[in-house]
Amino acid sequence: MKIHEYQAxxxxxxxxxxxxxxxxxxxxxxxxxxxxxxxxxxxxKAQVMVGGRGKAGGIKxxxxxxxxxxxxxxxxxxxxxxxxVKKVLVSEAVDIASEAYLGIIIDRNEKKIVLMACxxxxxxxxxxxxxxxxxxxxVYADPLLGLLEHKAREIGLFLYGNTKNAFDCAAIALQLYRxxxxxxxxxxxxxxxxVNSSGNLIALxxxxxxxxNALYRHPEIEAMRDRESEDENELLAREKDLSYVKLNGxxxxxxxxxxxxxxxxxxxxxxxxxxxxxxxxxxxxSPEKVKNAxxxxxxxxxxxxxxxxxxxxxxxxxxVALGILEAKKVLDIKQPIVARLTGTNxxxxxxxxxxxxxxxxxxMDEGASKAIELLKQL
Ligand code: GDP
Ligand code: MN
Numbered sequence: 001m002k003i004h005e006y007q008a009x010x011x012x013x014x015x016x017x018x019x020x021x022x023x024x025x026x027x028x029x030x031x032x033x034x035x036x037x038x039x040x041x042x043x044x045k046a047q048v049m050v051g052g053r054g055k056a057g058g059i060k061x062x063x064x065x066x067x068x069x070x071x072x073x074x075x076x077x078x079x080x081x082x083x084x085v086k087k088v089l090v091s092e093a094v095d096i097a098s099e100a101y102l103g104i105i106i107d108r109n110e111k112k113i114v115l116m117a118c119x120x121x122x123x124x125x126x127x128x129x130x131x132x133x134x135x136x137x138x139v140y141a142d143p144l145l146g147l148l149e150h151k152a153r154e155i156g157l158f159l160y161g162n163t164k165n166a167f168d169c170a171a172i173a174l175q176l177y178r179x180x181x182x183x184x185x186x187x188x189x190x191x192x193x194x195v196n197s198s199g200n201l202i203a204l205x206x207x208x209x210x211x212x213n214a215l216y217r218h219p220e221i222e223a224m225r226d227r228e229s230e231d232e233n234e235l236l237a238r239e240k241d242l243s244y245v246k247l248n249g250x251x252x253x254x255x256x257x258x259x260x261x262x263x264x265x266x267x268x269x270x271x272x273x274x275x276x277x278x279x280x281x282x283x284x285x286s287p288e289k290v291k292n293a294x295x296x297x298x299x300x301x302x303x304x305x306x307x308x309x310x311x312x313x314x315x316x317x318x319x320v321a322l323g324i325l326e327a328k329k330v331l332d333i334k335q336p337i338v339a340r341l342t343g344t345n346x347x348x349x350x351x352x353x354x355x356x357x358x359x360x361x362x363x364m365d366e367g368a369s370k371a372i373e374l375l376k377q378l
Contacts, residue, residue, distance in 0.1 A: 099192035121192030184214030249274025290323020312343025333336035
């Protein structure tokens with residue numbers, strides 16, 4: 001789950017990470033009065049959950065009251081990468097001496113939490129990682145002992161040539177790590193972390209993502225969810241108790257179990273196709289759930305072929321078959337459906353789907369390659 005910059009900054013404050021004086025505003029009047037409170041110049045920042053707001057014109061420094069009005073009305077309601085700006089952050093302008101990057105993510109290859117720093121801040125870190133990976137300095141947290149102080153200092157000393165900034169940075173890194181752990185984050189990022197004209201460190205931007213599977217432990221974080229900023233299909237799927245992640249391909253996959261769903265996507269790729277989604281209908285799927293799954297999947301207009309890969313255990317193949325029939329009745333499904341249904345009640349399922357015009361496959365290899373073949377014929 002993602003949150004807005006202004007929400008992430010609240011976390012920073014709670015953990016003693018310095019942020020500029022600022023307030024989120026919902027209307028132009030509020031922007032004008034907040035700018036008066038905070039003082040000029042101030043920065044007006046669009047609150048949308050995408051990077052590169054600056055480049056898109058969503059961040060402006062206002063030096064006069066007139067500019068506050070102009071930029072405020074420009075940014076409020078602006079469209080940034082398909083998202084409408086409904087809130088803006090009015091922030092004290094900081095005199096920037098230098099910008100750096102500091103972030104924490106999970107390194108899946110190392111199976112550890114990694115703290116990353118880069119002397120070039122404010123730019124997209126993914127871009128740096130691609131073009132100049134050597135510019136990124138990494139230290140790992142110990143899985144048992146956590147982020148050790150000397151490791152945090154190592155990062156501080158990498159970024160800054162003076163001990164004051166280096167040690168302040170180490171303190172920020174340790175707090176960022178605590179925030180990450182205590183809130184089950186999957187990413188916590190300060191980009192840029194700046195040194196201001198008085199030589200102090202300030203987090204100018206904040207980004208935190210949370211692990212969806214741990215949200216049940218944090219109702220207060222769940223409550224911060226901004227429904228308007230999320231992918232509508234993923235939201236709908238969550239309501240229907242399905243795990244759905246939209247991808248960019250055109251083969252819609254319907255699978256039971258997360259592991260099989262991953263394997264199915266791998267296989268589609270292996271045979272030269274592109275999955276349109278990850279979709280796990282779960283262990284005990286009712287016909288209703290299968291119908292819901294198809295409904296969500298078909299909202300994605302890129303889906304050209306549907307591939308069912310069901311390994312019937314607790315999930316019964318006949319239930320899935322009934323769900324497919326039900327869906328065919330209520331939804332206008334034009335895409336061909338390849339089905340590999342194996343395990344519990346598979347014969348019954350085949351019987352139920354006899355007249356439904358599906359293409360059956362015995363193995364998942366066969367299913368994946370058939371789906372790709374069909375795609376080529378379209
Ligand atoms: P992003 O583009 O969405 O990542 O938004 P950021 O909050 O990171 O801001 C982008 C850039 O705007 C920063 O790297 C700074 O260069 C600039 N910026 C943001 N706030 C201030 C400020 O208070 N003063 C100055 N001088 N520049 C700022
Ligand atoms: Mn940024």
